Amino acid sequence: MTAEEYAVDVPASRPAETSVPLHPLLAERWSPRALDPNATLCDRQFTALFEAARWAPSWGNTQPARYLAGRRGEATFDRIHGTLSRGNKGWTSNASALAIGVALVINEDGEPMPYGEYGLALATENLVLQAVAEGLHAHQMAGFDRDAARAEFGIPAEYEPIVAVAVGRLGTLDGMPERLREKELRPRTRKPLSEMVFTETWGEPLF
Incomplete structure (x- = not known):
């Protein structure tokens, strides 16, 4: 297949196939690697990502989520990019922004922070x-x-870096390695509800 054919084969929308309709924000969420190297985030869009994260729920409103973030062309973007694995460095150079999500895991009393990583996960899903x-x-x-x-x-000892995040607009598969092209076009799948939600006893499907 030629690069031109790959370019037009990237689906602009890949809604989840669900048992009942979901809100478009959920149904349309997926994690492409083919990002547009020319796309940028305006100040409002960039700020909104972290404002959304700020308003995530957390245990006892402890708000354990922290982020390091930068847009493409900024020094922080390059520094984050330098910490990524070899497999992720190739495609993330096209991202409009990169971030590292960090969780507070030790509280001010020197004790483990309950649900710190869970709080970061909730905040990052909001993002x-x-x-x-x-x-x-x-x-x-x-x-x-x-x-x-x-x-x-210089992340302090009481914080733990947990996840990196690339943000951008959908691009094309042009120039991507074959293994990544295949991942981009692979059908989206999830376990059925019958394997996730139980009733009466463990393993007895509710749906």
């Missing part, structure tokens, strides 16, 4: 859904060097 609302896509990544991020940005 991701705000990206969808802005006509953007966000791709969350475990593939980054936590120790390198800690050293690069």
